[in-house]
Amino acid sequence: ETGVTQTPRHLVMGMTNKKSLKCEQHLGHNAMYWYKQSAKKPLELMFVYSLEERVENNSVPSRFSPECPNSSHLFLHLHTLQPEDSALYLCASSQDPIGSRWGRSGETQYFGPGTRLLVL
Amino acid sequence: EDQVTQSPEALRLQEGESSSLNCSYTVSGLRGLFWYRQDPGKGPEFLFTLYSAGEEKEKERLKATLTKKESFLHITAPKPEDSATYLCAVQEGYGGATNKLIFGTGTLLAVQP
Numbered sequence: 001e002t003g004v005t006q007t008p009r010h011l012v013m014g015m016t017n018k019k020s021l022k023c024e025q026h027l028g029h030n031a032m033y034w035y036k037q038s039a040k041k042p043l044e045l046m047f048v049y050s051l052e053e054r055v056e057n058n059s060v061p062s063r064f065s066p067e068c069p070n071s072s073h074l075f076l077h078l079h080t081l082q083p084e085d086s087a088l089y090l091c092a093s094s095q096d097p098i099g100s101r102w103g104r105s106g107e108t109q110y111f112g113p114g115t116r117l118l119v120l
Numbered sequence: 121e122d123q124v125t126q127s128p129e130a131l132r133l134q135e136g137e138s139s140s141l142n143c144s145y146t147v148s149g150l151r152g153l154f155w156y157r158q159d160p161g162k163g164p165e166f167l168f169t170l171y172s173a174g175e176e177k178e179k180e181r182l183k184a185t186l187t188k189k190e191s192f193l194h195i196t197a198p199k200p201e202d203s204a205t206y207l208c209a210v211q212e213g214y215g216g217a218t219n220k221l222i223f224g225t226g227t228l229l230a231v232q233p
Contacts, residue, residue, distance in 0.1 A: 004163075031219060042124070042223040043164075043207070056220065090163050094219055107211075107219050108154065111163035 003027045004112035012118045021076040023091030031096035032074040037088040081119045088114045122147045126224035141193040141227045143208030156207040198231045
């Protein structure tokens with residue numbers, strides 16, 4: 001669990017607040033991900049960064065804004081959230097060597113402990 | 121459309137009672153199938169990656185197998201500490217833009233002493 005850390009672990013915010021989630025990976029990876037996990041639903045991929053460039057935005061509302069300043073850090077900025085945004089937000093990292101997207105082997109993603117978000 | 125279906129949704133076992141969890145998938149070219157374990161309030165913990173049909177991997181009481189359509193996670197003589205939600209995910213191959221994982225909804229396993 002110490003390979004990928006997330007802060008805070010728990011967050012309660014009102015719909016008009018602005019907050020940020022932080023993720024840090026200590027595995028030397030170059031790709032990072034944000035997932036949303038809601039009860040009874042599969043993990044939903046939100047954003048993907050590879051080599052600090054956003055390569056996927058999975059139709060996520062603009063009230064979620066990611067930032068990847070370097071390959072070890074990933075942020076998720078939150079503003080004017082809705083109660084239905086309450087969920088467990090998970091960060092993950094993996095190695096994404098150049099050309100692996102077209103290669104034969106999948107790259108394992110390692111997850112952090114998550115931030116439990118409650119929007120009131 | 122790529123899909124991952126896990127069954128059963130929930131499974132209750134007595135300690136020492138072996139069983140299997142199923143993960144069926146539909147994907148256009150498999151780059152990898154992943155098993156994770158998730159404890160309540162925590163992030164998924166990586167267990168196994170399988171790449172091709174016929175491959176098997178083992179770790180303690182767990183054994184994962186893969187065919188062209190599904191994967192099984194066999195649990196031999198489980199203990200209460202094996203209680204968790206087990207997640208299956210697949211990674212699409214050959215032309216996929218990212219290392220996107222498609223997850224199932226998981227199997228909640230409870231092992232009673």
